[in-house]
Amino acid sequence: METLPTSIRYVRSEESPTMAPPVSTGGVGGWLKENLFASTRDTILTIVTALFLLWIIPPIIDWAFISAVWTGDSREACLGPGTGACWAFVEAKFGQFIYGRYPIEERWRVNLSGLLLIAGLVPIAIPSVPYKRENALYLLVVFPILAFILLTGQFGLEPVETALWGGLLVTLVVAIVGIVVSFPLGILLALGRRSEMPIVKMFSVIFIEFWRGVPLITVLFMSSVMLPLFLPDGVTFDKLLRALIGVALFSSAYMAEVIRGGLQAIPKGQYEAANAMALTFWQGTRLVIMPQALKLVIPGIVNTFIGLFKDTSLVLIIGLFDLLGIVQQNMNDQNWISPATPATGFVFAAFVFFIFCFGMSRYSAYMERRLDTGHKR
Amino acid sequence: MNKKILSAVVGIAAVAGMGASAASAATLDDVKAKGFVQCGVSTGLAGFSAPNDAGDWSGIDVDLCRGIAAAVFGDATAVKFSPLSAKERFTALQSGEIDVLSRNTTWTMSRDTQLGLNFAGVNYYDGQGFMVRKSLGVNSALQLSGASVCVQTGTTTELNLTDYFKANDMTYNPVVFEKLEEVNAAYDANRCDVYTTDQSGLYSIRLGLSAPDEHMVLPEVISKEPLGPVVRQGDDQWFNIVKWVHNAMLNAEEMGITSANVDEMANSTDPNVMRLLGKEGTFGEGIGLGNDWAYNVIKEVGNYGEVFEANVGASTPLGIARGVNALWSKGGLQYAPPLR
Known part of the structure; x- marks a missing residue:
């Protein structure tokens, strides 16, 4: 390389300092301009929305916090003009909202079951924790047995009949059993519906169409009002068990259709590839088809789960008191009837439902991102 | 063809339904065997059956059930409650899930005669x-x-x-x-x-x-809504027990016997009081119970007036006036046949 005299050469030995972006595009002002006041129409919309929020939010905050009654032991505390939420009501009834009429001295068993569940759920939800297989085994086999023993009272524990269960306990029991049963059942039904074996296919189609065709309320109602009349005298099915079976069968039909949607989306080549690898049907399904199909339908599956979680409130009509049911029931306690009580109770129930449903929704979004292997647009 | 099958199915269902309702004849024996009274109540109605802060049921419908338990077992806590919606209440009784329905249920002719059920009295005259x-x-x-x-x-x-x-x-x-x-x-x-x-x-x-x-x-009542306990038809003994538990509570109020003074009154020489409290005659045996059945009801639960006051009366937030639910001797409708 030819060397040039250094006197006429100019080479910067360091990068020139970057200049701050123009004020109109950077910082808070820039963000505001770009997102809120970009055009006249945007500006108008922003102002209208801001005014709307100003109009709606302060009363809500006032109702929920500032004018709210936090302590008290009867309706007297929540009377009077301008009183906001009656949180004292929730406080007094909190035990019932969580456990229903589960005997107070036995409530540690519910707590322990809850802890056992969390102990299984947390590690399986975090991808980096090892021993997934053992963990799943614990959640699907060991935990249900332990929870059954603890909650109903076996092996010397004081038996607690399910008629006493209530509140969040019932909501979670119904939802979890529904979710856990409907998922594998749904997979089998979805495979069955696509099967070439006529009997299996017919059974699956009839099962799915029947359960999708009847409203859940009808199912619950039949199980509680009609079933006892047909049973021989003295034979009574546990009410909660009836509800659990109804909800599980009902949701597995929906789950089956969601999963079938995923199966439809898998190109034929994938099936042929699995066959070409000399995998059996079950191996191919387990290793090739299902992982892809399930990933595709995560939104649908979570939709079904969330729907199921909220549908648990319907058990109210057969005299089981889930969270919403027990809140409504306690609104009729004459010691607590006040203008503020119903709204407070409903807001509390809505808040608890929201936490669970939102949690499920966020976790599914996280799983979708994690499993996103490039199919997404 | 299809219609025939359908009518056959309906027929079988009806027979099965009736079979279930007629089946358990000796409710008292069943109740004694299991050790508690299973009582159907509402899913929550202030003053009649609603849970308190501790989750225990309270209300006048609830106290009637407690009274039945006290009469049968001498223990007002030997009772379990089934909260029932309006739609399932009669089925629950017909199928034997509950022994007595005490759920602010209006006594009407069709319910009394067509459902295989009997109304055992009126514990609240609503309207x-x-x-x-x-x-x-x-x-x-x-x-x-x-x-x-x-x-x-x-x-x-x-x-x-x-x-x-x-x-x-x-x-x-x-x-x-x-x-x-x-x-x-x-x-x-x-x-x-x-x-x-x-x-x-x-x-x-x-x-x-x-x-x-x-x-x-306002004081006017413009319709009749007599609310009372219901039992299955075909078991007269149990019907009598429920009917007379209510009557005993009314008679006790009329005689001035309360849960507080019942022990004192047991020494009374008034033949009416002696008969009610089992000191004279064998009225308990007539309904298959001990002679102290009414004593237990009053001791453990109280008379009708006490129950009314404690659950819906002037001292409660509801503050319902006795009105037509006062004793007949005080211008109301509550009237019990005498114990003789």
Whole structure:
């Protein structure tokens, strides 16, 4: 390389300092301009929305916090003009909202079951924790047995009949059993519906169409009002068990259709590839088809789960008191009837439902991102 | 062909249903064997059956069940409650899930005669009434001509209202709503002068208004809603027990026996009291119970007046006046046959 005299050469030995972006595009002002006041129409919309929020939010905050009654032991505390939420009501009834009429001295068993569940759920939800297989085994086999023993009272524990269960306990029991049963059942039904074996296919189609065709309320109602009349005298099915079976069968039909949607989306080549690898049907399904199909339908599956979680409130009509049911029931306690009580109770129930449903929704979004292997647009 | 199958199925179902309802004849034996009375109550109605802060049931319907348990076992806690919706209550009784239904159920002829059930008495005489603002300055329903009346549509309440105003040659402006909550809100917002529904309902609705003390329930009752306990037909012994537990509570009030003074009264020489408390005669045996059955009911639960006061009476937030539920000797309708 030819060397040039250094006197006429100019080479910067360091990068020139970057200049701050123009004020109109950077910082808070820039963000505001770009997102809120970009055009006249945007500006108008922003102002209208801001005014709307100003109009709606302060009363809500006032109702929920500032004018709210936090302590008290009867309706007297929540009377009077301008009183906001009656949180004292929730406080007094909190035990019932969580456990229903589960005997107070036995409530540690519910707590322990809850802890056992969390102990299984947390590690399986975090991808980096090892021993997934053992963990799943614990959640699907060991935990249900332990929870059954603890909650109903076996092996010397004081038996607690399910008629006493209530509140969040019932909501979670119904939802979890529904979710856990409907998922594998749904997979089998979805495979069955696509099967070439006529009997299996017919059974699956009839099962799915029947359960999708009847409203859940009808199912619950039949199980509680009609079933006892047909049973021989003295034979009574546990009410909660009836509800659990109804909800599980009902949701597995929906789950089956969601999963079938995923199966439809898998190109034929994938099936042929699995066959070409000399995998059996079950191996191919387990290793090739299902992982892809399930990933595709995560939104649908979570939709079904969330729907199921909220549908648990319907058990109210057969005299089981889930969270919403027990809140409504306690609104009729004459010691607590006040203008503020119903709204407070409903807001509390809505808040608890929201936490669970939102949690499920966020976790599914996280799983979708994690499993996103490039199919997404 | 299909119709034949269908009618056969329905026929079998009907027989199965009747079989179930007629089956368990000796309810008392069943109850004694399992050790508690299974009692159907409402899913939550202030003053009748509702849970308190500790989650225990309370109310006058609940106390009737406790009274039955006290009569059978001498222990008012030997009772379990099944909260039932209005739709499932009769099935639960027919199928034997519960032993007695004490769930603010109106005694009507069709229910008494067509469902295979029997009403064992009336523990609360309810009926449609009117609630107004005190500021209206009205103290009788007959002064309500020209008023606007909030009422739930599509109910017998609406019908009774029309009939009552027509019969008394008065006019009114109906303000109708589909849902109870809407009626409550409308009345509270002063969209009408008068609220009409069953009286027991009016009292509990009043509690939910923004200023309960500014409202009053007028004395007139314009319809008959006798509420009482129900048992299965075909078991006269159990029917008698439920009927006489209620009667014993009424008789106790009439004789002035309360849960507080029942031990004292046991030494009474009044033959009526002696018969009721089992010191004379063998009235308990007649219904398959011990002679101290009524003593236990009064001792553990109290007489009718006590139960009324504790659950719905003036000292409670509901503050329902005795009115037609006073004893016959005090101008009410509650009347029990004597123990003789």
